[in-house]
Amino acid sequence: MSAAGRTGQLRWYREVSRRQWKSMFAAWAGYVLDGFDFVLITLVLTEIADEFDLGTVQSASLVSGAFITRWLGGALLGAMGDRYGRKAAMIASILLYSLGTFGCGFAWGYTSLFVFRLLIGMGMAGEYSASATYVLESWPVRLRNRASGFLISGYAFGTVIAAEVYQWVVPSLGWRWMFWIGVLPVLVALWVRRALPEADDWAEDVGEAGVKPNPFRPLFATRRLTAVNTVLTVAATVALFCVFTPVGADLVPELSLLAAACLIAFAAQLGGRRGWVLYVALMATVFCAFLYSWPIQALLPTYLKTELGYSPSQVTDVMYYAGFGTMLGCWLAGFTGDRFGTRKAYALTLAGSLALIFPVFAVQNSLVGLGVLLFFMLALSQGISGLLPKYIAGHFPTRTRAASLGFVYNVGALGGAVAPVLGARLAEGMPLGRALAVLAFGLTTVVILLIGGNVPHRLHRLINDRADDDHLVHAGHGGAKEAPAPARERG
DSSP: OHHHHHOOOOOOHHHHHHHHHHHHHHHHHHHHHHHHHHHHHHHHHHHHHHHOOOHHHHHHHHHHHHHHHHHHHHHHHHHHHHHHHHHHHHHHHHHHHHHHHHHHHHHOSSHHHHHHHHHHHHHHHHHHHHHHHHHHHHHHGGGGHHHHHHHHHHHHHHHHHHHHHHHHHHHHTTHOOOOOOHHHHHHHHHHHHHHHOOOHHHHHITTTTOOOOTTTTTSSSSOOOOOOOOOOOOOOHHHHHTTTTHHHHHHHHHHHHHHHHHHHHHHHHHOOOHHHHHHHHHOOOOOOHHHHHHHHHHHHHHHHHTSSSHHHHHHHHHHHHHHHHHHHHHHHHHHHHHHHHHHHHHHHHHHHHHHHHHHTOOOOOHHHHHHHHHHHHHHHHTGGGGGGGHHHHTSSSSGGGGHHHHHHHHTTTTHHHHHHHHHHHTTTTSSSHHHHHHHHHHHHHHHHHHHTTTTTHHHHHOOOTTTTTHHHHHSTTTTEEEEEEEGGGGG
């Protein structure tokens, strides 16, 4: 008899039923295709710029375009998940970003391509909230950090696949075929519709009750609120459009403040008198998390080409190290999160990554040395983001979880659009490698303090002393008996 058998305990993977593994695989496949679709534009940007005769600013705006509608897509598709079920929202999000990506292959100019990028942004935002809540609410309570890490690893794997497909497809068939391959998620969506049950927590808490929640009810309670919030929605969308395109080049600070004010107004209404601080604090935390990670994700190839003089094939080799390091880090994050608690694992792992940031950008003449250091740094820094869905979702009850997660995360994700610009601005006064290191080190430290110090929850407790630290632990089922929250998770 094994040691596990003698102690009367199952090995962790046997606690997960066949149906729960199937749910994980379906959601993970969606994340693989999410990562694949998202990086396509960065891989073929030079080819697109040549064909449509685009300048540098216009080309860059195509990358940022997906961020303009993320906050709206995350909120709307998240609300759909709360009202009609996680599976329905997951299918809708996959269909939306797949059709947007497929449409990019037929783009006839800058404007049409930009519009299709807006669709992709909405769909991907919904994919994050729908798939994350679906898996977290389906798996056993004590394994939900693991579920979060496994799920997010799919995104990193998708970026690796995209880099490999690029080498084979674009030179012989052209850039449009990279987008047409994006129709594959439609097949996944149809398979999900046929094969999967609803998430356990949602089915028990909402489905069986027969009362459909409406997370956006506070926004449209009266005609006056409806009118005001419609104006806020248009103002936020237009402001973000102008910020991330050449249209608002001369008014970026003013437009950014306008967009921030609109989004904070939504957070105040959705959170209510006793929850608005939590929404805003989590939005700021996610924003900082994107600021520390996205400068490297966006500008690493530029650094390798310009400062180190690497060839395209050498850049691809380094990106493999980066992608697989992030993927392994997501897996390990799940295990450490379940062992030590979400917040402690997050903070300690990020602290370990600080020791590797400056050495990564000090390597000059060794591709293997750089690749190995980058592998471990990203495993610790970006891999730990595999716990971000679990960390955010745990702050919200089942009835509003998908909409709240979708809104909070995707508003914070605007940091991913700001980060490359901030990195490039810093690089005007110092070498690009040093700028990336300084930005990553500084913002990582901020995130360590925010998450390790449980700042969002502590601020929330100032106005709501009954606030629960982790709804996924205290109220989750996921096919397992409910377990009491470990002391490390009680704040």
